[in-house]
Amino acid sequence: MYYLFDGTYLGFLCCVFESFERKEATVVPITSEDHQIDLFKDRRTIVTDNAKALRVQKGVQERIGNAEAMDFYRAFLSEDRKAWQASFFILHQIFTGRTAIRQHYGNDHVLYFSQILKKVSRERHRMKAFIRFSKSSDGLFFALVEPDFNVLPLISDFFRKRYADMPWLIYDMKRKYGLLFDTRQVGEVQLSPEEVQDTTMPSVAIAMDERDELFQRLWKQYYTSTNIEARKNMKLHLQHVPRRYWKYLVEKK
Amino acid sequence: MQRIEEKLKILADAAKYDVSCSSSGSTRKNRDGIGDASASGICHTYTEDGRCVSLLKILLTNHCIYDCAFCVSRKSNDVKRAAFTVEEVVDLTMNFYRRNYIEGLFLSSGIFKNADFTMERMLRIVKKLRQEERYNGYIHLKTIPGASEEMVKEAGLYVDRMSINLELPTEAGLKLVAPEKDHESVRKPLAFVNEQMKSFKEEKKLIKHTPIFVPAGQSTQMVIGATPENDFEIMQVANDFYKNYNLKRVYYSGYIPINNGNSLLPQIGSAPPLVRENRLYQTDWLLRFYGFQLDEILNPQHIHLDLDIDPKLSWALRNPHFFPVDVNAADFNAIIRIPGIGRQSALKIIQARKFGRLHAYQLQKIGIAYNRAKYFLRCADSPFMLGHPSMEYVRIAILNAGNQKSRQQVSAGQLTLF
Numbered sequence: 205m206y207y208l209f210d211g212t213y214l215g216f217l218c219c220v221f222e223s224f225e226r227k228e229a230t231v232v233p234i235t236s237e238d239h240q241i242d243l244f245k246d247r248r249t250i251v252t253d254n255a256k257a258l259r260v261q262k263g264v265q266e267r268i269g270n271a272e273a274m275d276f277y278r279a280f281l282s283e284d285r286k287a288w289q290a291s292f293f294i295l296h297q298i299f300t301g302r303t304a305i306r307q308h309y310g311n312d313h314v315l316y317f318s319q320i321l322k323k324v325s326r327e328r329h330r331m332k333a334f335i336r337f338s339k340s341s342d343g344l345f346f347a348l349v350e351p352d353f354n355v356l357p358l359i360s361d362f363f364r365k366r367y368a369d370m371p372w373l374i375y376d377m378k379r380k381y382g383l384l385f386d387t388r389q390v391g392e393v394q395l396s397p398e399e400v401q402d403t404t405m406p407s408v409a410i411a412m413d414e415r416d417e418l419f420q421r422l423w424k425q426y427y428t429s430t431n432i433e434a435r436k437n438m439k440l441h442l443q444h445v446p447r448r449y450w451k452y453l454v455e456k457k
Numbered sequence: 458m459q460r461i462e463e464k465l466k467i468l469a470d471a472a473k474y475d476v477s478c479s480s481s482g483s484t485r486k487n488r489d490g491i492g493d494a495s496a497s498g499i500c501h502t503y504t505e506d507g508r509c510v511s512l513l514k515i516l517l518t519n520h521c522i523y524d525c526a527f528c529v530s531r532k533s534n535d536v537k538r539a540a541f542t543v544e545e546v547v548d549l550t551m552n553f554y555r556r557n558y559i560e561g562l563f564l565s566s567g568i569f570k571n572a573d574f575t576m577e578r579m580l581r582i583v584k585k586l587r588q589e590e591r592y593n594g595y596i597h598l599k600t601i602p603g604a605s606e607e608m609v610k611e612a613g614l615y616v617d618r619m620s621i622n623l624e625l626p627t628e629a630g631l632k633l634v635a636p637e638k639d640h641e642s643v644r645k646p647l648a649f650v651n652e653q654m655k656s657f658k659e660e661k662k663l664i665k666h667t668p669i670f671v672p673a674g675q676s677t678q679m680v681i682g683a684t685p686e687n688d689f690e691i692m693q694v695a696n697d698f699y700k701n702y703n704l705k706r707v708y709y710s711g712y713i714p715i716n717n718g719n720s721l722l723p724q725i726g727s728a729p730p731l732v733r734e735n736r737l738y739q740t741d742w743l744l745r746f747y748g749f750q751l752d753e754i755l756n757p758q759h760i761h762l763d764l765d766i767d768p769k770l771s772w773a774l775r776n777p778h779f780f781p782v783d784v785n786a787a788d789f790n791a792i793i794r795i796p797g798i799g800r801q802s803a804l805k806i807i808q809a810r811k812f813g814r815l816h817a818y819q820l821q822k823i824g825i826a827y828n829r830a831k832y833f834l835r836c837a838d839s840p841f842m843l844g845h846p847s848m849e850y851v852r853i854a855i856l857n858a859g860n861q862k863s864r865q866q867v868s869a870g871q872l873t874l875f
C-alpha cells in the first residue's frame with residue numbers, strides 16, 4: 205500500500221499512525237514529488253494531523269528516549285525513499301515491543317538506517333565546514349548552499365550559537381528556502397527569483413562590504429600558501445572536498 | 458611597507474611545516490560575543506595534499522635569531538622576511554572567522570630579538586582577541602622555548618591549546634642539526650603547563666568560577682627522516698611524552714628537504730617519507746585507542762615498521778597463536794585486534810550478535826575489510842579448518858589482493874586506519 209503524504213515530517217509520522225490504525229504493516233510512504241505517481245494504483249492519501257503526529261512522536265520518545273527518537277527526523281531529512289521505508293520498518297518493530305531493534309545490524313533495514321544516518325550526519329558536518337559567508341554593505345553575512353540532504357534544520361543551532369553577534373542568512377538553492385538570523389532568533393525565509401539572482405551575482409545587485417573582496421582574495425592566498433607541493437595527493441583531496449561543493453567554496457572557485 | 462597579501466604569503470608558507478591543524482578538544486562557549494569551540498573540531502577545507510585546513514596557521518614573524526638547519530626560517534637561509542603587527546593578525550583572524558573560513562588561529566613565530574620579546578607580542582594578540590573582540594573561537598599557541606613562566610601561564614588563560622615542538626626525536630639528532638637547542642627547553646615548559654593544568658582543574662573542583670586553562674591540552678611535533686633515528690626510538694620518545702606530560706597529540710612530520718646547505722640532511726628532491734609517517738601515526742593510534750603496548754609492535758628485535766603493511770596486520774602475522782578470533786564470542790578488545798576491523802565495526806558486531814550468530818555476509822555488510830579479516834576470524838559459517846594457514850601465505854595473499862591501499866593513502870593526521 206502506498207501512502208501519499210504532504211512531504212513534511214509531521215505528515216510522515218501520520219503515515220505511521222494510519223498504518224497502525226488500519227493494520228497495514230507494509231506501507232511505502234510517497235510524496236507528490238515522486239515520479240510516475242499515478243502508476244501507484246493502490247494508494248491512500250494521508251492528511252496531516254498534528255495531534256496524531258505528536259502521539260507517534262511521544263510514543264517513540266517514551267520507548268527509546270528523546271535522543272534516539274531524533275534519529276527518525278534526521279533520517280527523514282535524507283529525502284531518501286529507502287531510508288523512509290527502513291524508518292517505517294523500525295518504528296513498527298519498536299511499537300510492537302522490539303525496542304532494541306536498532307542494534308540488529310544483521311538486518312538490512314536496520315543497517316541501511318544506520319548508514320543513512322551516517323550520511324546525513326556527514327552532510328551536516330560538511331555544511332558546518334563548507335558554508336562561506338560574504339558580507340554585504342549593510343552588514344548581512346550571507347551564504348548559498350546546495351546540500352545533498354535537507355540539513356539546514358540540523359545546523360541552525362550551531363550557527364546561531366557561534367555567530368551570535370552578527371546577522372546572517374544561509375540559503376538552500378536546491379530546496380529554495382533559507383535560515384535568517386537577525387541577531388535574536390532564526391527564522392525560515394524564501395527568496396523571490398530576483399532576490400536569488402541578486403545573491404548569485406552580488407557584483408550587480410547586492411552592494412558588498414568594501415573589504416569583502418579583499419578577504420576573499422586573502423583567503424585564496426592563504427589556501428595556496430599553506431599547501432605543500434611535495435605532498436600533493438589529489439585523490440585524497442577530492443575524497444575530502446568532492447567537486448560538487450566547489451561552486452560555493454571561495455578557495456576552490 | 459609590505460602589503461598584507463605578501464606578508465600572508467610569506468608567513469603562511471613558513472608556518473605550513475607544522476602539521477597540526479587540529480581544532481578539537483576544547484569546550485569554550487560563546488559568552489555574549491562571537492565564536493565557540495567545536496569539541497570534535499571542524500576541517501573547513503583541505504589542501505591539495507589532502508590535509509585538513511581548520512585554523513589560520515601563520516607565523517607572527519619569520520625573522521629568527523637561531524639557525525636550525527632543518528628550518529626554512531633559520532637565520533642563514535636566504536628568504537624574504539616579514540612580520541605581522543598585532544592588529545593585522547587580529548583583523549585577519551576575525552574576518553576569516555566571521556566568514557566561516559576557519560575554526561580559529563594557530564599562531565607561532567620565529568624568535569625575534571629574544572624569547573620573551575616574541576612571546577609578549579603573541580600574548581598581546583590572544584588577549585586582544587579575547588578581550589576586545591570578544592572572540593571565543595579556537596586558539597592554538599606555539600609557545601617560544603625559553604619564554605618566562607609568568608608569560609606562559611598568562612597565555613594559558615586565553616588559549617585552547619599550547620604546543621612546543623621537539624623538532625627531532627632524540628637529543629643526539631637535535632644536536633646534529635641545531636646545536637643551540639636541547640630537549641630540556643621543551644620538556645620544562647611542557648611539564649610546567651601540565652602542572653598548571655592539573656592545579657587549575659583541582660581548583661575548579663573547589664571554586665566553580667576558576668577560569669579554564671589550556672582546555673584542549675598540549676601537543677608536540679617531531680620531524681621524521683631528517684636524522685637517523687629508527688621507528689622504535691621515535692615511538693619510545695612519543696610514548697614517554699604521552700605518559701609524562703599528558704599530551705593530547707604527538708605529530709610526526711615527514712621531513713621535506715628545503716635546502717642543500719647541510720650535508721647531514723636529505724637533499725632537495727628526495728621524497729618526503731610519507732608512508733613511514735603514516736605507519737607511525739597508525740602505531741600511535743594502536744597505542745592510544747586499541748590497547749596495544751609499545752613492545753608488542755616495536756622492540757629491540759623489531760626496530761622498524763613494515764612499510765608494505767600496516768602495524769596491526771604486521772603484529773597479527775607475528776602472532777598467529779592469537780587467531781582465529783571468534784567474532785560471535787570474543788570480547789571487544791580481542792575483536793579490535795583483528796586486521797580489517799576497526800572500533801566502530803567491532804561495536805556493531807558486539808551489538809548485532811545479540812540477535813543471532815553472525816555470518817560472513819553480515820560482517821561484510823557491517824563494513825569490515827572482510828578480505829583481510831577473513832584469515833583471522835571465525836564466524837557462524839566459517840568452514841571447519843585443521844590448524845591455520847601459514848602466515849607467510851596470508852601476507853602474500855593479502856598483498857596480492859590489492860587490499861593494501863595504505864600505500865597510496867599517505868596523508869598525515871587524517872588517515873584511513875586499518
Ligand code: SF4
Pocket residue numbers: 521522523524525528529530531532566567568
Ligand atoms: S628557532 Fe624555530 S624558527 Fe628559529 S630557526 Fe629554529 S626552528 Fe626555525
